[in-house]
Every structure is written in structure tokens, then in C-alpha cells.
Amino acid sequence: MSVPILLVTGFLGSGKTTFINGLLHIEHGKRIAAIVNDFGAINIDEALLESATDEVIGLKNGCICCSLQGDLLRTLKQVLVGAAPDLIVIEASGVSDPQGIIDAVMDPVLWPALLLDSVICVVDVPDMILTAERAADPLWLAQVMAADIIQFSKVDGLASSDLSKVTMRLRAMGKSGFVGLDADNGSLSALLGFGRAEPRGAGRATVQSAERFATLEWRSDAPIPMAAFQNAIASISPKVLRAKGLVSFVEKPSTQLVFQLVGQRATLAPHTEDGVGCALVFIGEKNQFDPETTRAVLDAMVL
């Protein structure tokens, strides 16, 4: 029997990892392998999902829709060796056009053993409301249009009229499958089988992201002062689309925290494991975000 694949796509910081984490924590009795792709060299998503499932495989430093397509196929073959899982969840990076991944998993050699079941696009509802240009972004559009199912994220506290407006806009784009309004109430059975009947021939030309985005990986073995970190992030954030990683502060050096920045919203949350030092990744549009200037700001925190 073929192993179903659930492909989770969505823009940078839309909530893909959070959604998958929610899914993996539901009591479903299935053995799930998760393949997560981060654009940068630090695969924080892999670390965040590790406690939730049997097998998490991180593919980093590129995009599984283009430069890492070969790695994705090798990984899928490896996952199928021995006792195959009941389900494979693939998290695309926020800069991936899912069409490249859809094309890759339709590989004729793998096809009998795998079935691309459903493509889910996580849509950040407040971002769609507040960022006027989002709906015209070719990458965002490619992610939404490739999806069988739209999963709304960040709807807590949102007016129902805002949610209706967003739903209507997506319906006008031809989208009809909407499930779960937060990561906790999505259930596997509601997600599987959705797109199975969809014809998925060789796709359209994919949206290329390599020319559009720049990334920076920044590490420090030493903890950093919290105030210096806050100041550095305040000065960097206007030019950054997404940042995430682990940080530890001199005020509590052996406690690592998970740092998340989406747009202008930054959060720090406890990490499940203790550790010292920082490993952060920043992503921005090349025409706004300069990795070397950003590195200098971050380096100044530890001098």
C-alpha cells in the first residue's frame, strides 16, 4: 500500500511548524515521519518538532522545491526502507513554491510507494488583513493556489467579520476546502483524502525564490545580554521578514529560549532542552535586508 504524504506549505512565519506540531500531538496512533525544510543552515523547525514524532528529518540550506529536490527524493527513499511510516508530513520552507515539491514526489520510481494525499496551505489571517501587497505576491499566490486545503492560523481574538472577509477572498480565488481554525482542532481524518482525487500532472513553471531572499545565520557560543539583544532586534526587524532560533542570555545562561520574529512581532518562549549560546537565522528580501550589516549589529552584542 502507498504511504500518504501530507504537504504543508505557507508563507514565511505563517504557522506551518505550529500546525504540524499540533497535528503530531493528536492521539491518532499513527507512525508519522516528518521532513522539514528550512531555508537557512540552522534547522530550528527540526529541533522544535523532534519531541513530537518518531522521525524528524531536516533538510536545510536550500529549498526542497528547487536546489534540494534530489535530497528530498533520497530522504523519501530512506524513509521507505524497513518499516514504512503510516504517514509522511513534509513541511516546505516559507520560500518554497510547492509545485516543485509536488513535481518531485510524483517521481515515477517513488510513485507506486507514495501517494501525495493532500496539500495544505497555512494562511496567516492577520497578515493577510494587514499586509495589502500579500495577496499579489507571486510566491504567496503559488502556495495558496497549489493547496487542496486552507488552514487558517493566528485567528485567536480576531473578529468573525475579518475571518469572513478573508474566507470570501480565498473563495473568490477558487479555494473551497477550509479546515480547523487553529492548530489544535485539525484532525488527521479531516485532512487526509482531500486532494487524492486531484489530477496532479507535471506542473507549471515554479516561482524561483533564490534571487529574491537573502539569509543570515548567526551563532554565539556565549550567552548575550538581554537588553543588547532587544536593542539589536529592534534595529534589525524593520528589514527582516522572518527570524527564528535559540538564544541564551547572560542573566540565565543555561536556559535557551526559542526566539521567533514574524514581521514586527517578536516572541521568546521556553525551549524543551537546556543549552547555552545562540543559533539564529534571519530572512529578508534582498533589496531591503543586508546580511553583513545585520551581522555587524549582532556581533556588537558580544563584544
Ligand SMILES: Nc1nc2c(ncn2[C@@H]2O[C@H](COP(=O)(O)OP(=O)(O)OP(=O)(O)O)[C@@H](O)[C@H]2O)c(=O)[nH]1
Ligand atoms: N497566536 C498564534 N500564533 C501562532 C499561530 N501559529 C503560529 N503562531 C506563531 O507564529 C510564529 C511562527 O510560527 P511557525 O509555526 O514557526 O511558522 P512557520 O510557517 O513554520 O515559519 P517558517 O517555516 O519559518 O516560515 C511563532 O511565534 C508561532 O508561535 C496561531 O495559530 N496563533
